[in-house]
Amino acid sequence: MERVDDLSGITAAQFRAAMRHYPAGVTIVTLGQDDGPVGFTATSFASLSAEPPLISFNIAHTSSSIEAMSAADSLVVHFLGEHQKHLAQRFSRDATDRFTDSSLWTPLDTGEPVLHGTPLWVRATVHQLLPIGDHTLVIALVTRVHDNTDEHPIAAPLVYYNGAYHGAHEMR
Secondary structure, three states: OOOEOOOOOOEHHHHHHHHOOOOEEOEEEEEEEOOEEEEEEEOOOEEEEOOOOEEEEEEEOOOOOHHHHHHOOEEEEEEOEHHHHHHHHHOOOOHHHOOOOHHHEEEOOOOOEEEOOOOEEEEEEEEEEEEEOOEEEEEEEEEEEEEOOOOOOOOOEEEEEOOEEEEHHHHO
Protein backbone atom coordinates (compact mmCIF):
# COMPACT_ATOMS: atom_id res chain seq x y z
CA MET A 1 0.00 0.00 0.00
CA GLU A 2 1.31 3.41 -0.96
CA ARG A 3 2.05 5.90 1.80
CA VAL A 4 -0.34 8.82 2.27
CA ASP A 5 1.50 12.13 2.55
CA ASP A 6 1.23 13.58 6.07
CA LEU A 7 0.71 17.15 4.86
CA SER A 8 -1.64 16.68 1.92
CA GLY A 9 -3.51 13.50 2.81
CA ILE A 10 -3.10 12.03 -0.69
CA THR A 11 -0.76 9.44 -2.20
CA ALA A 12 1.82 10.12 -4.90
CA ALA A 13 -0.19 7.87 -7.24
CA GLN A 14 -3.32 9.99 -6.72
CA PHE A 15 -1.36 13.14 -7.47
CA ARG A 16 0.30 11.69 -10.60
CA ALA A 17 -3.09 10.42 -11.87
CA ALA A 18 -4.59 13.91 -11.56
CA MET A 19 -1.60 15.63 -13.20
CA ARG A 20 -1.76 13.28 -16.23
CA HIS A 21 -4.80 15.30 -17.34
CA TYR A 22 -2.92 18.59 -17.49
CA PRO A 23 -1.24 19.08 -20.90
CA ALA A 24 2.29 20.45 -20.90
CA GLY A 25 4.63 21.67 -23.61
CA VAL A 26 7.66 19.48 -24.24
CA THR A 27 11.24 20.72 -24.09
CA ILE A 28 14.64 19.10 -24.07
CA VAL A 29 17.32 20.53 -21.80
CA THR A 30 20.94 19.96 -22.82
CA LEU A 31 24.14 20.57 -20.88
CA GLY A 32 27.80 20.50 -21.88
CA GLN A 33 29.94 18.55 -19.40
CA ASP A 34 33.64 17.62 -19.36
CA ASP A 35 32.79 13.93 -19.75
CA GLY A 36 30.29 14.48 -22.57
CA PRO A 37 26.88 15.98 -23.31
CA VAL A 38 23.88 15.48 -21.03
CA GLY A 39 20.23 16.01 -21.86
CA PHE A 40 16.73 15.19 -20.72
CA THR A 41 13.10 15.77 -21.63
CA ALA A 42 11.35 18.35 -19.45
CA THR A 43 7.62 19.05 -19.45
CA SER A 44 7.71 21.47 -16.52
CA PHE A 45 9.22 24.40 -18.45
CA ALA A 46 7.88 27.88 -17.69
CA SER A 47 8.69 31.46 -18.54
CA LEU A 48 9.30 33.05 -15.16
CA SER A 49 10.16 36.72 -15.79
CA ALA A 50 10.69 39.05 -18.76
CA GLU A 51 12.90 41.55 -16.88
CA PRO A 52 15.29 39.91 -16.27
CA PRO A 53 14.55 37.07 -18.72
CA LEU A 54 14.22 34.06 -16.41
CA ILE A 55 12.97 30.55 -17.15
CA SER A 56 12.34 27.56 -14.93
CA PHE A 57 11.84 23.82 -15.03
CA ASN A 58 12.01 20.89 -12.61
CA ILE A 59 14.24 17.83 -12.53
CA ALA A 60 13.57 14.77 -10.38
CA HIS A 61 16.11 13.84 -7.74
CA THR A 62 16.03 10.32 -9.24
CA SER A 63 16.92 11.58 -12.75
CA SER A 64 20.11 10.23 -14.31
CA SER A 65 20.88 13.89 -15.18
CA ILE A 66 20.47 15.42 -11.70
CA GLU A 67 24.18 15.30 -10.86
CA ALA A 68 25.14 17.02 -14.12
CA MET A 69 22.34 19.58 -13.72
CA SER A 70 23.49 20.36 -10.18
CA ALA A 71 27.02 21.05 -11.44
CA ALA A 72 26.08 22.94 -14.63
CA ASP A 73 26.72 26.64 -15.17
CA SER A 74 24.67 26.88 -18.36
CA LEU A 75 22.14 24.97 -20.47
CA VAL A 76 20.07 25.05 -23.63
CA VAL A 77 16.30 24.54 -23.69
CA HIS A 78 14.88 23.30 -27.02
CA PHE A 79 11.17 23.86 -27.72
CA LEU A 80 9.86 20.80 -29.57
CA GLY A 81 7.36 20.64 -32.39
CA GLU A 82 5.09 17.69 -33.09
CA HIS A 83 7.58 16.43 -35.71
CA GLN A 84 10.13 15.87 -32.90
CA LYS A 85 8.29 13.24 -30.88
CA HIS A 86 11.24 10.89 -31.55
CA LEU A 87 13.58 13.31 -29.75
CA ALA A 88 11.30 13.60 -26.72
CA GLN A 89 11.16 9.82 -26.49
CA ARG A 90 14.93 9.47 -27.01
CA PHE A 91 15.73 11.97 -24.22
CA SER A 92 13.26 10.40 -21.78
CA ARG A 93 14.88 6.94 -22.10
CA ASP A 94 18.26 5.57 -21.06
CA ALA A 95 20.85 8.35 -20.70
CA THR A 96 23.54 6.36 -22.55
CA ASP A 97 21.50 6.43 -25.79
CA ARG A 98 20.66 10.14 -25.89
CA PHE A 99 23.74 11.45 -27.73
CA THR A 100 24.95 8.30 -29.52
CA ASP A 101 23.79 9.64 -32.91
CA SER A 102 26.14 12.57 -33.48
CA SER A 103 24.16 13.62 -36.58
CA LEU A 104 21.39 14.86 -34.26
CA TRP A 105 23.39 17.59 -32.51
CA THR A 106 26.25 20.10 -32.60
CA PRO A 107 27.99 21.73 -29.64
CA LEU A 108 27.83 25.50 -29.27
CA ASP A 109 31.13 27.31 -28.79
CA THR A 110 30.13 27.47 -25.10
CA GLY A 111 29.89 23.66 -24.95
CA GLU A 112 26.15 22.97 -24.76
CA PRO A 113 24.72 20.60 -27.37
CA VAL A 114 22.11 22.03 -29.76
CA LEU A 115 19.72 19.60 -31.40
CA HIS A 116 19.39 19.87 -35.18
CA GLY A 117 15.96 20.64 -36.58
CA THR A 118 14.92 22.68 -33.54
CA PRO A 119 14.10 26.15 -34.87
CA LEU A 120 13.53 27.65 -31.41
CA TRP A 121 15.87 27.31 -28.44
CA VAL A 122 17.34 29.44 -25.67
CA ARG A 123 20.69 29.32 -23.92
CA ALA A 124 20.69 30.27 -20.26
CA THR A 125 22.99 30.41 -17.26
CA VAL A 126 21.93 28.69 -14.09
CA HIS A 127 20.68 31.34 -11.68
CA GLN A 128 19.35 29.24 -8.80
CA LEU A 129 18.69 25.60 -7.86
CA LEU A 130 15.99 25.00 -5.27
CA PRO A 131 15.51 21.47 -3.92
CA ILE A 132 11.76 21.11 -3.32
CA GLY A 133 10.10 17.79 -2.42
CA ASP A 134 11.42 15.07 -4.72
CA HIS A 135 12.54 17.54 -7.43
CA THR A 136 14.90 20.48 -7.89
CA LEU A 137 13.50 23.68 -9.35
CA VAL A 138 16.00 25.16 -11.81
CA ILE A 139 15.84 28.91 -12.44
CA ALA A 140 18.00 30.17 -15.30
CA LEU A 141 18.80 33.54 -16.89
CA VAL A 142 18.35 33.54 -20.68
CA THR A 143 21.50 34.85 -22.42
CA ARG A 144 20.71 33.89 -26.02
CA VAL A 145 17.57 33.31 -28.05
CA HIS A 146 17.74 31.33 -31.29
CA ASP A 147 14.50 31.84 -33.18
CA ASN A 148 14.53 30.50 -36.72
CA THR A 149 10.76 29.98 -36.88
CA ASP A 150 10.40 32.50 -39.73
CA GLU A 151 12.37 30.15 -42.01
CA HIS A 152 11.34 26.88 -40.34
CA PRO A 153 7.92 27.31 -38.71
CA ILE A 154 6.81 24.86 -36.05
CA ALA A 155 3.60 23.33 -37.41
CA ALA A 156 2.29 22.54 -33.94
CA PRO A 157 4.00 22.25 -30.56
CA LEU A 158 4.61 18.87 -28.98
CA VAL A 159 2.46 18.32 -25.89
CA TYR A 160 2.66 15.73 -23.11
CA TYR A 161 -0.78 14.60 -22.00
CA ASN A 162 -2.10 11.52 -20.21
CA GLY A 163 1.27 9.77 -20.30
CA ALA A 164 2.01 10.25 -24.02
CA TYR A 165 3.35 12.79 -26.52
CA HIS A 166 0.86 14.43 -28.90
CA GLY A 167 0.84 17.15 -31.52
CA ALA A 168 -1.19 20.11 -30.24
CA HIS A 169 -3.66 19.63 -33.11
CA GLU A 170 -4.47 16.15 -31.69
CA MET A 171 -5.68 17.80 -28.49
CA ARG A 172 -8.73 19.42 -30.12
